[in-house]
Amino acid sequence: MSTEKDSGALDPQLLAILACPLCDTRPPLTQNGDTLVCTQCSTRFPIRNGIPALRPGDALTEDSPATPDHE
DSSP: OOOSOOOOOOOHHHHHHOBOSSSTTOOBEEEETTEEEETTTOOEEEEETTEEOOSGGGOBOTTSOSSOOOO
16 A cells, blocks of 8 residues: 655554564554664664564664665
8 A cells, every 4th residue: 555645654543553572561663764663672673665564583783774775
C-alpha cells in the first residue's frame, strides 16, 4: 500500500501499536528519522521502504548505518 506523499513519517495509528520486540514489557517505539527507537532500551530498528523492520536481527548497532546504502 503506497501513498502519494513521501514524508517518511509512519502513520500515527501504526506507530501507536508498535512495540520493542526485544524488551519483555514491550515498550513503545518512537520514530527518529528513518529509524524506530525503543523508549526503554534505546535499540534502533530501521524503516525500509516505509515498512518497520522489527525482527530482533534487524536491530541496528551503534556503528551500523540507519539504512543500507542502495543506489
